[in-house]
Amino acid sequence: MPILAILIGLLYLSHVEAQPAWVREDLMENCYFNWTVRDRFQRMPMTMGNLIGLIKKVERQPIAYYWDVFTMAANLLRRFQIDGLQFLPLNLGGSIICALHWMLSHSLNDTRRPEEVEGCHDRDGRHKRHAKGRNTTPDYEKSFHPLEYGVVYTDYGTVAAGQVLMGLAVRDRVANVKVADLFRDKSEIVKYLNSEIKMEGWNPIRNNEQRERMQSTVITAYYAATIAGDLAKTAAYDAASANGSQQLIGPSGTWNSLTRMGEHEQVNETSSSRLYPSEYALADEMDRVSHATHAELYGGIDGLLLAVRIKDWNSCSLKLSQILEMYYSDRGVSLNTDRVFGACNRFNLTEAYRAELSSQTHAMAYALYVESFGLLRPPRGSSIISRINESVQKVLQQYWAFVEQSKATSCGTMCRDSKNHPPAPNVDLYVIFDMDGSEQELLEAKEVVVDLVNRLNLAPMGTNRVALNISDNRRNTSTSVFDLGQEFNPGGFAFKLLKTDFRNVSSSFDFGDAMAQVRRRFQEERKFERDQNLGGTNGKVVLFVVPSSKPESSDKGVGTMENMVRDFTNDFPEIPLLFVTKDAGWDRFAKTPTCVAMRVFRNTGERLYRDVIENVPTRMVYPGCGQSISDGKDNIFIGLLVPGTTRYMMYHGSRLNGSENLVFKVKAHDSTSNLTVCWGRYVLDFGRLQPEEDGCGNTSDAKRDKKVMIELKHPCSRNRECDPIYISVRVANDFHPSKEPVCLDAATCHFPDQIQYSVRHSGMKCK
Missing domain, CATH: 3.40.50.410 (von Willebrand factor, type A domain)
Structure with missing residues (x-):
């Protein structure tokens, strides 16, 4: 297979159009011929959280247990995306298989839905359900708001999830390639690239320079498979269009949350799309939908950012679900970074790749145009290269305007302040x-x-x-x-x-x-x-x-x-x-x-x-309480702390009422970590958590074994009621996260940067 076909195939995986049922037997049988599963009112929620949860389920499969991030992303796309399917013996239920398929396979459906037609009560609309591409002529009633599939809800904007995984999948597997090398098997294109043909209206010197630059330009796979591919495809179609388009990116959309209670019950549409996002309806009709919707742009940006940075992390010890869960949180991926690296900060992060994105979009748009439309002169005159340049410049101008507007209206204020350590209750x-x-x-x-x-x-x-x-x-x-x-x-x-x-x-x-x-x-x-x-x-x-x-x-x-x-x-x-x-x-x-x-x-x-x-708070218990003898022997609790959060623990007063000399020792198991430990006592009240601090200390300041010692003499004396003791643990503000994962046990570690700590007490007695 020619290299161009591989790259174009990778690009088109991010722009999947609905395929005939007979060519995809496995997914078609499960997800389209089974009406119970296909029913739009009986699908799992289309959220990043649900996608991550299902990926975790795949990661626990025996065949997938040792896959690294790249292998997991690639196999998920090959197994569940509508293009490039392969058989993997994953023991998953039908609804899970189809949920993964629908969340990873991008397509558009502009069939008018029953709820858009006044007086129509056909909930399923099975006779009308056909997914169409953006460049086809429909022969059915068109929706005013087409549905965009293959997108998932996140707190930081709706994302085309397949493109996020695509960036990771190709990062470690596809070599970079020069544009000229893509067309080695097409003699007419090779001749064009190497010729000095003078066409009317051309500047031969300028266009030869453009050709030489284009021939030597290297297309990077993870750019082509993510945001550069989105923008290049839009530019290529614009260059080939007789009239062109003023709006080359967008639109956005809104989520519907649909619930059906029982097979024959009335359909209910809930008002909170955040709880159960089911379908994403675009704001414009199909004729105004570009080849780079906002969800595709979000997914393309995220896929690029993750592809660029994944090499900085020890990917062998990370799971794909962990990377995605951190990236789509308000703290981002904290490994080996001095700034918030996550979806909440995507528009600031993408600025660093402005020049490279321009170069990659130009090269990819040129390759896409020549591959799709040959050497035909563009309908609006000029040369192919000049016309592509004009379209790319227009697309990039609209894209960066979109980025600036997004900075001002959304994500810039959604990342957590690094000095803010909110409670993290378990x-x-x-x-x-x-x-x-x-x-x-x-x-x-x-x-x-x-x-x-x-x-x-x-x-x-x-x-x-x-x-x-x-x-x-x-x-x-x-x-x-x-x-x-x-x-x-x-x-x-x-x-x-x-x-x-x-x-x-x-x-x-x-x-x-x-x-x-x-x-x-x-x-x-x-x-x-x-x-x-x-x-x-x-x-x-x-x-x-x-x-x-x-x-x-x-x-x-x-x-x-x-x-x-x-x-x-x-x-x-x-x-x-x-x-x-x-x-x-x-x-x-x-x-x-x-x-x-x-x-x-x-x-x-x-x-x-x-x-x-x-x-x-975490319930701190003492097994000696309730026994005939409470001897005050040591007892230990081991917990995990997510950097940027605070863990609160409480020993109830009933566990202290026989104690005389009570000692608590709090220690971080990782010697490089510095924890701030505070303690205080007050009347139990679940409406109030922050202790009236009797004291605080850092584990790095401790003279011995980096432990913070808390000593209480007669905690339940006659002059004081036996109030609970609260202990809080958080990462000290001057602590910098590790460049490598420190929490590697998949059975216990939620995130790879979690810090293990222990609380040991001695002298505790209960009456």
Whole structure:
């Protein structure tokens, strides 16, 4: 295969048009012939978080476990993108395979959708569903707002995900090539490049210089496969157009969030596209859609930036999911960099490649034009080279204007201040869901839970459990139907919760029985902590979601239920009980700082996280408490800290009330890390987290073993109530991140730059 065909093929992988079903048997059978999976109302959310979660699932497959970043990106594209498919024995479900396919395969669909036609109730519109390219003549009703597929939602703009992976896939595998070498098998083009033909209106000297420069120009694969390819394709089509176009980039679009409750239920369109982005509708009709939509530009920029910098990192010890998760966070990739390197800063970062981008776009546009249209003179006169130059200059002018506008309106203020260390709670969430209520009430309540889970740090050493319990009338008990287990994918949780039919679930809800089961659950966990001699666990939160029911029980009165809540908060004071409901009757249970009642509104998930969950510290435990003898022996907790965040830990006062000389030692396991450790004591209140600092210290200042020592004499004396002790750990402001990953255990490390630390105590006694 000629080198040009390879490069053009790589470029076109970023501009995939829908293919006939018969040429792609595997994906077609799973994703297009299966109407249950194909149904647009039953798809997984199109988010970067969901894509990362599914990539993690692939990374855990035996065949993929040792793939580096380049191999993983290339194989994902070959397996799931609509061009270049290959068979890989990945044990994934049909919905996961199709979700990866739809998120990585870029195409446009300008078929008018049923909701765009007044009075049309055909939800699926199967007889009208045809994806078309940007340069074809439609023979059907056109949409006013075509759908752009192969794009995913991020907090930093919608991104064509396939192009991000393409930059990484070709970074290590395709050699650079001169433009002249691309056409060695096409004699007429070679003759043209080497000739000194004088054409009317040409300046022979100038054009010969242009030819020589063009012949010697090197096309770099990762430029061609990312942003330079986007801009070059737009310029090539503009040069070949009889009329040209004033708008050569764009448009943007808006997300729709579609939910269908059950196979035969009415379609609901939720108002919050952030929770469950399903379809991306462009702002303009197909005739005004360029070959470089904003999503393609975002993906092209990100693909280029990652391709350029990936060589600076030790890619052998990194996972693709880790790179993407850091890059699309507010702190960026912190390895070997002195500035925020992430999507939040993409438009400032791309400035460094302005000159090279211009050169690459010129060369690629010239190659694309000659390959696609031959040596025909452009319809608007002039020479091929001159016409290409004019189109490229126009495209680049609009592109850099787009960059400057984007700097001013979005990403410039979205990166986290490096001196700001927000809390990073690791919280296990237990949701008890009452299914009594109207469909709209249930949908709003589910969205609260989805919004909350989206904000949690789902990771093996982070939030590693989200359990949802509902009533089941066949067994008259609560059954755990959703447990993320090892999934760590909020998109997967949202898919299960919002797309599952709960019509067979009982509408009755017994609060007394639910509280009894919650108590039994945490009694079992407390026994497990003692048996395993644990030094600490994730914070625990119990969330009752009751859209419309009153607090009722078949055999317990309101007073008894109030006593059950009071007894639970006394026995498990560090576990908050939250009630999200529309009925004011639940307010009677919110009488202590650890019990909170909120009404169901669209921003309730955000409020729950901001006002409660974010303030829940790690539960520091002592197995000796509750035993017949509490001897004060050493106990240790080992945690992981993400640079740029703060970890808060709490020892409840009940674990201190027999202590006399209590000592805590906090240490970073990496000797090069410098941690700031602070401590303080105050009354337990989940609305307040920052300690009234009794003291702070840095591990680098410690004289021995780089430990910060916290000493408390008689912490529960007669003159002071036994308040909890809070300990916070963060990276010191003068600490610079490591150039190499320091956290390499894939089973525990969420990010490669996490810092392991330990908290050891001695002298702790409980009465």
